[in-house]
Amino acid sequence: MAPDKGALHLYNTLSRTKEPFVALNAPHVGMYVCGPTVYGPPHLGHARPYVTFDVLSRYLRHLGYQVRYVRNITDVGHLVDDADEGEDKIARRARLEKLEPMELVQRYTLAFHKAMDLLGNQPPSIEPRASGHIPEQIEMIEVLIRKGFAYESNGSVYFDLEAYRAKYPYGDLSGRVVDELVAGAGNERRALAGQSEKRKPEDFALWKNAEPQHIMRWNSPWGLGFPGWHIECSAMGVKYLDAPFDIHGGGMDLLFPHHESEMAQTTACHDCAPCRYWMHNNMVTINGQKMGKSLGNFINLDDLFEGxxxxxxxxxxxxxxxxxxxxxxxxxxxxxxxxxxxxxxxxxxxxxxxxxxxxxxxxxxxxxxxxxxxxxxxxxxxxxxxxxxxxxxxxxxxxxxxxxxxxxxxxxxxxxxxxxxxxxxxxxxxxxxxxxxxxxxxLGFNLSDSGKEASLSPALEGAMKLILDLRQQAKDSKNWAQSDLIRNALNEAGIKVMDDKEGSRWSLG
RNA sequence: GGUCGGGUGGCCGAGUGGCUAGGCAGAGCUCUGCAAAAGCUCCUACAGCGGUUCGAAUCCGCUCUCGACCUCCA
Incomplete structure (x- = not known):
């Protein structure tokens, strides 16, 4: 039975309105959120979506739902743009740091988990890795080929958008019109890898033939390669939540092409939409500017926590x-x-x-x-x-x-x-x-954890009591020089002393 | 060029037709050996120009302006 504790309304990107939330299979709620690519340290851009969806999952649980919150770890790497055309992000960093790609992935996965923990986020119910779901992705691609929505070309497989559009609408989520996409001005920026292998420029990769220098590679019916960017979320989302599930979340930057493509893949494969509600958190800016490595305003979470x-x-x-x-x-x-x-x-x-x-x-x-x-x-x-x-x-x-x-x-x-x-x-x-x-x-704020100091150590407690007693004696005899000396010295040691009517209080930091 | 989302007081940030959001900063005050902390009081904005309305930050139009995305970057 769906718990009825008032009407939760969520903004659905698909309808561009706030809709009442109705669980598809109450009391269960399936929620998929696009996780991080673990090719670098966790940064500010990771904080917002995961705090947001953490609160959502907590609230849904409070409302009585049994939430299965799935958030992936993208560790198969994807192409980098700019000068590093065609080279896998993770593979590239790995080469630079002389590490196995999976070693690098492990390091940043742990760093990510630590940051999430510090931010007070509860871990998701399932955190599937893309690299651990290659067979599922291959299987999904095979279905798409069989159904006529994908084609193999030179060891790669592409999604056939024309075939898809003949049967399903495309572009509803992001508001894109395909014919304007490619024709659009200002769009000649990137010479996309493998463009010539595609039947139509708007087709997107499901499986990519691996170049020799591409370290991360898997066997597939089409040769050595690696999965396309969008397929992992589709495959893993359906595997753990079934389609359609309730909520799919992520940053607004993922709206197009990532989520639009996910939607097409899943719809083509299973003949139903991946989810009921699409939710997108807005972006983070730094001093009013987009955060970007090239802009020099990129802030890692460690930098934030350590100043x-x-x-x-x-x-x-x-x-x-x-x-x-x-x-x-x-x-x-x-x-x-x-x-x-x-x-x-x-x-x-x-x-x-x-x-x-x-x-x-x-x-x-x-x-x-x-x-x-x-x-x-x-x-x-x-x-x-x-x-x-x-x-x-x-x-x-x-x-x-x-x-x-x-x-x-x-x-x-x-x-x-x-x-x-x-x-x-x-x-x-x-x-x-x-x-x-x-x-x-x-909201995730611990209210019972007052007196952090009190639990530090009884020894410190005792020492502080002694010091403050001595200071109180100085104060009682109006020896201000002495009492201020003690307070200043403690201050420099990182202990704040404050006097009020009842006496002196102290705290760290 | 296209699509989408914004422009609220010194700063951050809620609010969609009439009723003080809130926080930070600032000013005054209380407390007080000093300092800090805390508390009280004050500070009433809605990019611009038109329009609709008895009444608009809130609806409509235009202009200016900022941001995100535009296919293998998450």
Whole structure:
């Protein structure tokens, strides 16, 4: 039975509208997201889609669905453009670094996993590798040939778009019109490899004959070669999710030709569309510009987390990056700049620490004559908070609104602390539970992990207590030079000391 | 040239017909040995020009402008 907890609406690229989400085989939901090509270190461009679809899978699970989230690892390499025409990306890097291609793939796969983990992304249910599914891809290509939608040419196999278009529409997803594609001006840029082998220039490769220098190669009915770019997603998506499955996600840059081709291949092979909903996250820019290696503004995630990049003034905590990403709706472009990141990191600190304090708070019993917030329409009322949080997510995953609700909670929380408004213990317990559900389970921010310092080590705790006691003695005797000396020295050692009414607090960093 | 998506206050970023989004920065204040942190208050925008409407950031048209993609780059 499909759980009914309000109506989730998702923007479907295919219809260009927000549609109510209806699972094809409730309570199961199949979701396929195009994964990374592991030919280099994980970068900013990887952060956004995987945070976005992580939140989607978490929310679907919260709604009661059993989600199978499949995200591939592309490790068979694809052609590079520019000067390296015709040479496999992975093979090229491997040669440069004098490694086996698979060694390189392994290194960057691990780096990718680590970055995803730091960003708070849960691993997908299945993470199939393209190189581990060569037989499935070959099999699919054979079906396409048999059905007359593909042809072999000089050891390569191409998708016959003309044959396909005679039976199915093509271009609906991306809004392309084939006849304009090839004819279009400004399109003479690339002399595509193997263009002469094709019957029509718009045909795309399913299997590519391997040149001698191409290291990554597999045996096939058409000779040594490697699969075309699009076929892996089609083959693996269908293998693990069946066609049609519910959701196919990825970056907007994949819309054409990648997803359009996937759609054609699967449709031609199985006579049904690969999926019901196509979702695309918008792109990331750096200081308003596309991120690109040639533009010199490429930011790897490690650089971000460690602050080692000329464009960055400081290191950014991975979870503050997650926060930054979720502060924008996934269909808007998101501009990374040092200023925006710094602002967001600061806001995140207040947000997370405030909420941590909130969920640890034990409200005093209601005072007579004061109306509890639960009756006043305040967001501190658990049902009201939940209704608003759910409405935000149901509207095509509007995470910025949900984050803003967190700030609203903190605002009202002040009034609770100062006794201006009262809450009932029962409602407070409910509210804390809901906050954990939405902010932790769904958005992925850990609220119970306050006092990172407290768990560091009892030895440090003890030492700090001693130091702060000594400092307090200095303060009591108005020996400001001494107390400031201690505070400054600790500061230089990376320990912040702050005084308030109750005494001194300290924290790392 | 084509297709698609944008242009919101100093910055980031929600919002699709009337009701203060939110954050950061800035200003003032509270607290305070100093500092920091925290809290309170203030800061009311919607690229331009027309149009529709009682009323538009929100709908329509035009202009300017930015971005993505345009077949083997994920």
């Amino acid at each position: 080692t990049h000329p464009l960055l003034s400081q290191a950014y905590d991975p979870m503050s990056i997650r926060f930054f990403i979720l502060q924008a709706q996934y269909r808007s472009t998101l501009d990374f700049s040092d200023g925006a990141l710094a602002a967001s990191a600061k806001g995140y600190k207040r947000w997370i620490q405030g909420l941590q304090e909130l969920i640890a708070y034990k409200p005093a019993p209601s005072m007579a004559g004061q109306e509890p917030a639960v009756n006043s329409g305040s967001i501190l009322s658990a049902p009201i908070f939940e209704a608003k949080a759910q409405a935000a997510l149901n509207d095509d995953l509007n995470t910025p609104i949900l984050i803003a609700l967190g700030y609203e909670l903190l605002n009202e929380f002040q009034s609770v602390k100062s006794g201006k408004i009262t809450v009932t213990a029962a409602n407070w317990t409910d509210l804390v539970g809901k906050i954990k559900v939405y902010m932790t389970d769904i």
